[in-house]
Amino acid sequence: MSPDHDPDKKAPEDLDAFGKKLSKARESEEARRLWKSNVTRPPKSALGLAFRVAVELVSAVAVGLAIGWGLDYLLDTKPWLMVVFIILGFAAGVINVYRMASGFGNAVGYERDNEAQAGNTADDAPDEKGKD
Amino acid sequence: MAEGHSPLAQFEIKTLVPIEIAGVDASFTNSSLFMVLTVITISLFLIGGMRKGALVPGRWQSMAELSYVFIANMIKDTVGSEGRPYFPFIFTIFMFVLVGNLWGMMPYSFTFTSHIAVTFAMAFFIFVGVTLIAIAKHKLHFLSFFMPPGVPIVMAPLLVPIEIISYLSRPISLSVRLFANMLAGHTLLKVFAGFIISLGVAAGWLPFVFVIALTGLEFVIAFLQAFVFAILTCLYLNDALHLH
Numbered sequence: 001m002s003p004d005h006d007p008d009k010k011a012p013e014d015l016d017a018f019g020k021k022l023s024k025a026r027e028s029e030e031a032r033r034l035w036k037s038n039v040t041r042p043p044k045s046a047l048g049l050a051f052r053v054a055v056e057l058v059s060a061v062a063v064g065l066a067i068g069w070g071l072d073y074l075l076d077t078k079p080w081l082m083v084v085f086i087i088l089g090f091a092a093g094v095i096n097v098y099r100m101a102s103g104f105g106n107a108v109g110y111e112r113d114n115e116a117q118a119g120n121t122a123d124d125a126p127d128e129k130g131k132d
Numbered sequence: 133m134a135e136g137h138s139p140l141a142q143f144e145i146k147t148l149v150p151i152e153i154a155g156v157d158a159s160f161t162n163s164s165l166f167m168v169l170t171v172i173t174i175s176l177f178l179i180g181g182m183r184k185g186a187l188v189p190g191r192w193q194s195m196a197e198l199s200y201v202f203i204a205n206m207i208k209d210t211v212g213s214e215g216r217p218y219f220p221f222i223f224t225i226f227m228f229v230l231v232g233n234l235w236g237m238m239p240y241s242f243t244f245t246s247h248i249a250v251t252f253a254m255a256f257f258i259f260v261g262v263t264l265i266a267i268a269k270h271k272l273h274f275l276s277f278f279m280p281p282g283v284p285i286v287m288a289p290l291l292v293p294i295e296i297i298s299y300l301s302r303p304i305s306l307s308v309r310l311f312a313n314m315l316a317g318h319t320l321l322k323v324f325a326g327f328i329i330s331l332g333v334a335a336g337w338l339p340f341v342f343v344i345a346l347t348g349l350e351f352v353i354a355f356l357q358a359f360v361f362a363i364l365t366c367l368y369l370n371d372a373l374h375l376h
Binding site for chain 1: 293298301309
């Protein structure tokens with residue numbers, strides 16, 4: 001930047017490139033700030049996490065129950081499909097929770113935002129590691 | 133407890149204008165009233181804010197622009213540029229839930245987001261819409277959604293039902309999260325507010341402090357839950373647009 005610092009030399013390209021760089025930096029900076037302030041902090045509270053885990057677990061069991069009950073009603077196999085599907089629902093709930101907690105896969109996971117954030121902050125991640 | 137002072141009385145649906153269409157009760161209730169108020173508030177906020185369209189925005193205009201940018205960034209970060217066509221939908225959902233939650237913070241108002249009927253209806257339509265988008269975009273390949281890659285075929289009979297249940301539980305967890313948060317928060321506020329009166333001057337100040345703190349917390353939750361609702365919609369949309 002320092003050699004062609006005088007304004008009349010290659011000014012338009014420089015300005016254009018600089019403008020692009022600036023808007024890019026500003027965008028990612030703003031996005032990062034929003035993410036940091038709104039995603040990572042408040043829901044990290046233990047209560048919020050516990051609530052999320054409970055909802056994920058229970059909703060899957062409820063869906064399993066509903067499917068099993070519905071199929072039993074249709075097929076006239078009274079308690080059996082319901083039993084099977086509650087167990088499957090529980091398994092699905094555990095998978096949901098696991099995905100939510102580890103933040104990957106086709107999760108019903110809002111922890112996925114970490115991935116989006118990782119994309120944003122990939123460049124300064126090593127710095128943080130270096131500090132520690 | 134005295135009648136009408138139950139902590140749950142605030143969630144009662146009251147019919148304001150009875151309407152019946154083909155035997156179905158479609159009355160205009162206090163819930164409907166607050167939904168209409170919410171839509172009017174959002175319209176006033178956005179149309180009024182952008183009326184001048186000044187190059188250097190004033191306070192009102194920057195607030196309107198901020199809400200736009202906030203959601204635009206959220207979609208960009210979670211879905212990417214393919215999510216751009218769905219911006220109006222996500223923005224509408226976010227603003228509707230947020231302003232609905234905030235209307236609920238007014239004393240004597242009604243919080244329509246504290247009703248599972250409302251939140252589930254929204255979550256259900258999001259779920260169906262997102263599923264249709266996925267099917268339209270990926271046709272039958274959509275079914276690979278229920279079979280994670282790298283799983284031996286022997287596991288399929290066990291895993292596919294589990295994945296389907298996991299997928300179907302999305303609208304439930306989405307709606308229950310919003311509804312339960314609002315219901316619990318508002319009930320808690322009312323319970324503590326009731327303690328103020330029953331404990332009187334002697335010890336009433338303690339729950340009063342709690343109520344003040346809870347009110348602040350409730351504003352945070354109002355925003356946060358609207359945000360969570362919108363971001364989960366984005367994540368589902370992201371799944372639909374780029375399977376795995």
